Amino acid sequence: MKKLSISKKMLLAILILLPSTDFTLSAQDTLKLDLSKALEIALSENPTVKVANKEIEKKKYAQKGAYAPLFPQINFSADYNRTLKKQVMYLDGFGAMGGGSETTTPTEGTETMDISKGIEVGRDNNWSYGFNASMPLVAPTLWKSLTISAIDVELAVEKARSSKIAMVNQVKKSFYGVLLANDSYRVFKSSYDNSMENYQDIKKKFDQGLVAEYDLIRADVSVKNAIPNMLQAENALTLAKWQLKALLGMDLDLAIDCEGKLTEFENELYADYLSTDTSLVNNSDLKQLDIQSNQLKETIKMQKFEYLPTLSLSGMYQWSAMNNNFKFSEYRWNPYSVVGVSLSIPIFSGGGKYHKIKQSQVTLEQLSLQREDAKRNLQLALKQYLDNMNTCIKKFNAAQKGVSQSEKGYQIAQKRYETGSGTLLELNDAELALTQSRLNYNQAIYDYMIAKSDLEKTLGEQK
Structure with missing residues (x-):
């Protein structure tokens, strides 16, 4: 039985090698x-x-x-800005003329605000996202x-x-x-x-x-x-x-x-x-x-x-929100859109x-x-x-x-x-x-x- 198993293995190896041997011979044929x-x-x-x-x-x-620049170019953009120092705005007519000072009359439960020192505007977090599009006309x-x-x-x-x-x-x-x-x-x-x-x-x-x-x-x-x-x-x-x-x-x-x-x-x-x-x-x-x-x-x-001259058409549609915290569910997103035409005339x-x-x-x-x-x-x-x-x-x-x-x-x-x-x-x-x-x-x-x-x-x- 042992001799018989060895013969089967040898026969299997020969059968496996036969295709590769035939391929080697055919590969060596003269072209x-x-x-x-x-x-x-x-x-x-x-x-x-x-x-x-x-x-x-x-x-x-x-x-x-x-041909790509002839078609509208549409882009999506998103911005986030953190306010480190808020902008101060002054309102003429609400203070003493000539550099005088005046304070607003406080109501019950509020603090007195000195308008002459200006008013800080804006919020800490500023968000915006939207689409921009442009297309050459001429x-x-x-x-x-x-x-x-x-x-x-x-x-x-x-x-x-x-x-x-x-x-x-x-x-x-x-x-x-x-x-x-x-x-x-x-x-x-x-x-x-x-x-x-x-x-x-x-x-x-x-x-x-x-x-x-x-x-x-x-x-x-x-x-x-x-x-x-x-x-x-x-x-x-x-x-x-x-x-x-x-x-x-x-x-x-x-x-x-x-x-x-x-x-x-x-x-x-x-x-x-x-x-x-x-x-x-x-x-x-x-x-x-x-x-x-x-x-x-x-x-x-x-x-x-x-x-x-060159003439181009551009447009923008964005949403913006400002808040002092990161409670996104409470944010108010305000839409903003604009369409314009730009004319450029080279002079010098x-x-x-x-x-x-x-x-x-x-x-x-x-x-x-x-x-x-x-x-x-x-x-x-x-x-x-x-x-x-x-x-x-x-x-x-x-x-x-x-x-x-x-x-x-x-x-x-x-x-x-x-x-x-x-x-x-x-x-x-x-x-x-x-x-x-x-x-x-x-x-x-x-x-x-x-x-x-x-x-x-x-x-x-x-x-």
């Missing part, structure tokens, strides 16, 4: 990513984009809060601030768009970097495989006494030299994936695999270059400067409105409003100069990106022909060495040329896609 999926994840999970969206939400709440400055709040939301939306454009640019460049590292690893792996294949073939010939020991040593050295390049490319691939996962807001330990090769983008080279629109109408930096300029113009109008403020307007106008001129300078720099950047794309197309054409020729040259060198009419040096040289041409081919496509991504960012495109 397949293409460019569109990577962009989708980045725009939904990246902290920078989330912060930008929160900024829009915050500005919208601020815009709604700007407030030009307040009305104009609502327009500025709306522009502030527009600016926040444009800044969020700019953050998304920058994020798309970073994710694209990082994704292309992973593809380049992956393609480079394949090139070095292919070079290693060729070196290993040549080494095994030469070793067989050496064992048969057909080649010299020098060829065997050179073949072995070629294999050893190919290993560091392959390991370095593998390490570069790991670092590129870490960078991409950081941009996507993923756990760095999550295994990912970027689908595709750089060669899949070679058909886009000519079409993209020929159909590129270099208009800066959607550039986010210029749009932000334009929005800031409009906001500053509205601010100047609001500052000018400070010269206009020491020149503060005038200088504030002049300061804003100078800021507006600075903003205009900044926009002109930014536009010139952006036009220069566009020319550089287009020139880089044109150069990359030329490099791609040369690299494409180089790959074709180097593959053919390697095959010829391999046949020549097998037939004994060629040397190992020729074969190694052909292998090195093939590796370099393949790397140049991938690098040309990568450089073009990077320049294209930077161009799209400058143009304000989010693809």
